[in-house]
Amino acid sequence: MIPKSISIAAVAGTALLWSIAAEAQTVGPSGEAATPSQDITLSDSDLSALSGKGYKAALLWHTSSDFINAVSAGARDEFAKAGIDVVVETDAGFDPAKQRSDIETALAAQPNIILALPLDPTTSAEAFRQAIADGTELVFLSNLPAGYEHGTDYAAIVTDDLYQMGKQAADALASGIGGSGNVGYIFHDASYYVTNQRDQAFKSTIEQDYPDIQITAEQGISDPARAEELANAMLLKNPDLDGIYVTWAEPADGVLAALRANGNKTTKIVTLDLAEPVALDMVRGGNVTAIVADKAYELGRAMAVAGMKSLAGEDVPPFIVAPALTVTKDNVAEGWQESLNRDAPKSVLDAAK
Structure with missing residues (x-):
């Protein structure tokens, strides 16, 4: 976290x-x-x-x-x-x-x-x-x-395992967009080793393992409250993004808001760390395709x-x-328990049924 x-x-x-x-x-x-x-x-x-x-x-x-x-x-x-x-x-x-x-x-x-x-x-x-x-x-x-x-x-x-968190995020986004396309990369623009290593691992995995995926838009973020604003600017310049990586769950919620405001139901999001708003979108079949969490x-x-x-x-x-854990709609209940040792929020469990 x-x-x-x-x-x-x-x-x-x-x-x-x-x-x-x-x-x-x-x-x-x-x-x-x-x-x-x-x-x-x-x-x-x-x-x-x-x-x-x-x-x-x-x-x-x-x-x-x-x-x-x-x-x-x-x-x-x-x-x-x-x-x-x-x-x-x-x-x-x-x-x-x-x-x-x-x-x-x-x-x-x-x-x-x-x-x-x-x-x-x-x-x-x-x-x-x-x-x-x-x-x-x-x-x-x-x-x-x-x-x-x-x-x-x-x-x-x-x-x-910070590298594995970033790598699994790259693998999940690649899977979510079918292995090819253009993606955005929203990274933590501050000297904090947790996010820095995770972000770098995502980027290097895409570049090395997925030749048919191009990172065509990059944006640093230091204040999660600006995520919607920055995502809107990214989407204005790059309306055809197939996916977006977001450095952790709080700014991912802002990116989701930007996609919804643009009526965009197709651009997939992968983020890190469990949180109710992004998990709820994921289990409802929204833009979020996976969340990578620590244990x-x-x-x-x-x-x-x-x-x-x-x-x-x-x-x-x-x-x-x-180890890291990739959480999807299919394993959200088990993933929450394995990561945080408690039940997922009721809203998430109800929506996943």
Whole structure:
């Protein structure tokens, strides 16, 4: 899910690298190879070693949302297997100063493991230093504090398989338009590694794998509120677009509004991250042909396991990625559960019947 208020400065220093070798892939901050989250598990002996020790965990999040609720649920369920209590859960509201205060509050409860998304590389680096000094195992969601070293300062970074999200979006749009045609590309015009990698993966997949599809219109967007305006301008210059890629679901809703205002029922949309308005259009057979989502519950599960394995003295890979999921009308109910660990909105389920 895309933070709306996170500063460019907060992410520029931790931007993940995106490489194309024999096969493009998501890589870590220093080029670390990604370890699939399904490879990060606890054995029965691990659980026995952790149980009954009175270990505690804290979840220090950057915001509150369905996405964070699912990440938390995955972490809580995994911690429960080892009898580890979650004693603190906070929401910093995208405020680095509030996050620093949350860390201080959490440390008073003496957690053995902290799961968090650091909002600002510099501020977070200082804020988490006391946790390191206290011997707390740190597992980060996506971002990394400046200067932190794996195995010394933190146990692991866990994030989405960003390349696969973009690639699956390209594959879905290609399928939706029959493998040929002209498409528009609406990308996130800001230095934020999550959207940057996903957007670049979409573009490179179209260019490399689909010679009969041409990206004939490109538009950067930084303010989702301008999506309808920008889409109208794109459609005015390119009225024959067969499809449009939109960087995430909120601006995709604005693009949908532009298509409807133009009476356009044929241009297909693919976007990223689950949201009710675009999902409702998709299941009703509208312009949206697919939505690519992350597996938020799996992110939380993997974060908890990484923290517990490090607490038990085991080696943990530095960079762990959870798989992407393509959601269509046919699997929307299952996709919502797999991604967010909850039912899809009633409106979506009713329309999908």
